[in-house]
Amino acid sequence: MTSDNTPVPSGAPILSGAIGEYREFDPAAALEGHFQCAWSNTLRPDAASLSAVVPDGCVDITWIDGDLVVAGPDVAVALSTLTPGSTVIGARFRPGAASRWLGLPMSEIVGGRMALSHFWGALAREIAEKIGEASSTKERMRAMQAALCRLAPDVEPPPAAMGFAFNALKTESAGPGMAVILDRLDVSPRTLRRRCQEAFGYGPKTLDRILRFQRFLNLARQSTEPRLAGLAFEAGYSDQAHLTREVRRLSGFSPATVLRQLGA
Template identity: 50%
Template sequence: MENSATQGGRYREWRPSAELEDHFRCVWSHEVAPDHEGPIAVVPDGCIDIVWRGGALHVAGPDIEAALPEVSAGADILGLRFQPGAAMHWLGVPIPDLVGNQVPLADLWGPAAVRLADRIAEARTATARLQAFENGLAALSGVRSGPSPDMAFLFERLGQGRASLDTLCAGLGLSPRTLRRRSIETFGYGAKTLERILRFQRFLDRARRSPAAGLAALADAAGYADQAHLSREVKRLSGFSPATVLCQLGC
């Protein structure tokens, strides 16, 4: 979920360790600019993260609109982003309860979360903190199930924009009602909402890849009906106009 429209510093991603790659899609760090003021806009991406910030761990749940967490100037923030559908096997709480919320991991895992946060804080370098973070979660990965293959497939295909929900229902052998229920259980919201969010993410991806493209071309490439459709959806999901989002991306 930590996918910033306005990054306010240096954001980087890496592949997780081999022990974690079935459960987490990336490890990331965000070095907040030393002169940063106010919140950072984090736009919906259909994902859930475990985030270390301010010496504590919390779960950043899936969003349906931009989150605006307050961050301190110069802060170092670390995160591990779950593979689509994996979080439900780790967190022990219904995923819909996490939508739009940031929950202290200690509320879910108790003292184990506090001990892991302390080990991360005790590390002297950014690299060592990331290693402590990964090692702590890797120690738990052997007793966690991976994501459901059919829900991982749903996320992948919706992200690519190459199949309609009706086609996916037929391919997965699920009724529309069952698909919606499974999607809510897995991602926190129904497949139609997930489709909207992943289409928005395609817009961001196309904008980064083709910074000279106009909004009409980006709308078509991302799968919107037209530029007006793009404008409405970007405003609903991010709180910004498409032009402002492109400015923040540096496009």
């Protein structure tokens, strides 16, 4: 997209986490078993309009310009055009919860951006209208969560096994090893793959790649003087070349461009 030594040209994609003020909030108490967080992203008035959303292993319900949209699990960068100065709000499902709320395996919507009305019909449009009637971002987030709270009692909580698998891969830079996960869950590799495809959209190896990439992003944000070789080691890559290949495959950017956009 850009070389490592040139500024990002006007109109070029910018990482969604670097395009504005992104904030996360605890979900309402009634939603804690189903959603990781609620969030808002307020774009700077002078921000580029093309946002690059990179894979994170998650599924979100988002409210954008009056519409409720399901952001399915990604395996590559997803580009979207946003209005500078606007605010996007969302609710991020806990691992394995989205399939219960949407009524289908996540493997069917990998890389997709679909209107929530595709799943919930007129109810989704009614919720979107209620959110749109709110006068501030805070009130819109309240309206979204209030609607989800009314639905939560009728939705089965996500399977604990998928939460364990997700968190095991997310937190271990060296990786606990699939054998450990299989033993803990007492399932075969084939069963684990099937369950992961339903819960996340893809198998455990792809999920591992995506969560390793997210570790790199988090480490880059936290580091005061990031060095790619050090970040590669801490994130769990075999070497810097491995990091470079994976970052390009999952984001479309070079690692140096990612660091620059994140201000690292």
